[in-house]
Amino acid sequence: MKMVAKKHYSIREIYRITYDAARTRRFMAGTNLGRDKQFTERIMLAVTEVNGCELCSYAHTRFALEAGLSDAEIRSLLGGLSEGVPDHQIPAIAFAQHYADTGGHPDSAAWQNILDVYGEDEALSVLAAARIMMWGNAVGIPLSSLRSRLKGAADPGSGLGYEVATILGSTVVTPFALLQALVSVKRRAAVAPAASKDVVAGR
Template sequence: MLDKKLTKRLTSVKDFRRYVTDAVRDFSAMRQGLKSGLVTPALRDKIMLAVTEVNGCRYCSYMHAKNAIKSGIQESEIEALLSGDLSNATTDEATALLFAQHYAETLGKLDQQTLDNLFAVYGEDKGRGILATTRAIMVGNVHGIAIDLLQARLRGKKDPESSIATEAAIAFGVLVFLPAALLKKLFGLQSPDMLMQN
């Protein structure tokens, strides 16, 4: 299983900081979605696999494939998701998985119509849970890719499209970005989510 070579998508430090801020802002929606059962562990894992396929994080691919197996997802469906194939998705899951892929492909820069469609299909609570789950895995993917690239660089196999400054800023920047986002949330200083503005 998982012998497919993933193609890593590189991102900027600015985008990574935005992903962290968005994920922290939405953490309670993700937790509530899981707690209420609106977002099942299986759907969460499928969203994470769909986003991971787009971004190409091998660490996330391995970890979320293991979690998906524990959630009862068949190995063939996991392999399909990690190949970008959503043909095994149920009718109820299809929109969520397409949304998650699109979110990753657009680097989280969605148009309002895409978000409105998500909420029209699932309702606001489940839609927010899906959005929050998608945002959380974006953080994990980008961070994992930066660590992977930094480790490869230290072994003498640097990626010509990446820089040590970006890799280090993302790999270690999470130690600054995450606490800063948490403090902003705690003290109500976060800027509003632009996707939720009408």
């Protein structure tokens, strides 16, 4: 079934999403989530379902199958459900969906719940996975829309001007977002979601 884009991010939003993903990525290293490819792909598919990135759904369906997820579970996750997801991973999936649904600004209670359930290290790895997939979706949606347009099936929620401008614009702003993220890491800036009151300090 063809996935339809549910969100269309601006260049300014893509800059922020790129910045957040880049400065948080390191927290996946050495954690249970970082070692568990199935867990990672569940989060990626959950975020992709919320945003509706067709190219990402294709890619991560393949990655999920390679990681050992069943066809039924993949269809469930791409349908916004969590059938087949291990109980201990459901809070992370729900948070990832909420993170994407709020455009990367989850409420403080949702973030605090992840901290309470998983502890700081694992919570940050869940946040990192969600942010990485948000970046993939944000840049992948205009690419998906343009690809569909060239095939004669234009995205009704998109326009050629948006697609071209966003693809080119994201290419321009990405190096600056990555540079800002590097500076942020060096300065040990906070990395928790902006809406959270309980900010976890960067390390």
